[in-house]
Amino acid sequence: xxxxxxxxxxxxxxxxxxxxxxxxxxxxxxxxxxxxxxxxxxxxxxxxxxxxxxxxxxxxxxxxxxxxxxxxxxxxxxxxxxxxxxxxxxxxxxxxxxxxxx
Numbered sequence: 001x002x003x004x005x006x007x008x009x010x011x012x013x014x015x016x017x018x019x020x021x022x023x024x025x026x027x028x029x030x031x032x033x034x035x036x037x038x039x040x041x042x043x044x045x046x047x048x049x050x051x052x053x054x055x056x057x058x059x060x061x062x063x064x065x066x067x068x069x070x071x072x073x074x075x076x077x078x079x080x081x082x083x084x085x086x087x088x089x090x091x092x093x094x095x096x097x098x099x100x101x102x
Contacts, residue, residue, distance in 0.1 A: 001036045001038060002036070002046060004037065005034055005036070005046065011048065011049040012031075012046050012047065012048055013028070013046075013048075013049055014046065014047070015044075015045045015047065017047075018030075018049075021049065025053030026049060026052055026053060027049075028048065028049055028050060029047060029048045029050055030046075030047055031046050031047065031048050032045065032046065033045055033046070034046045062084065064086035064088065064089065065091070066086065066089050066091050067086055067088040067089050067091070069088075070086050070087060070088040070089070071086075072084035072085060072086055072093060073085060073087060075092075077092060
């Protein structure tokens with residue numbers, strides 16, 4: 001029902017979802033009370049979702065330990081498993097390291 005109130009490219013959420021998302025680092029804005037179709041007797045506080053949390057990637061985890069100017073890229077090894085691999089020297093990070101680097 002909130003989609004009917006939203007402008008193009010706007011995401012509206014209720015107060016319960018807003019509270020949960022705020023605790024996860026999302027930016028939300030209270031746009032005030034609104035009457036929602038089907039719930040005409042109640043006023044519901046509506047929030048706009050403005051921004052997802054900024055996630056920083058640890059760059060050192062994606063660098064080759066043998067080639068300081070090279071970064072690791074996602075590839076598959078001979079067994080078909082995903083690994084992080086250096087294009088310069090062929091170094092392959094272990095699967096556990098590769099998962100952590102993503």
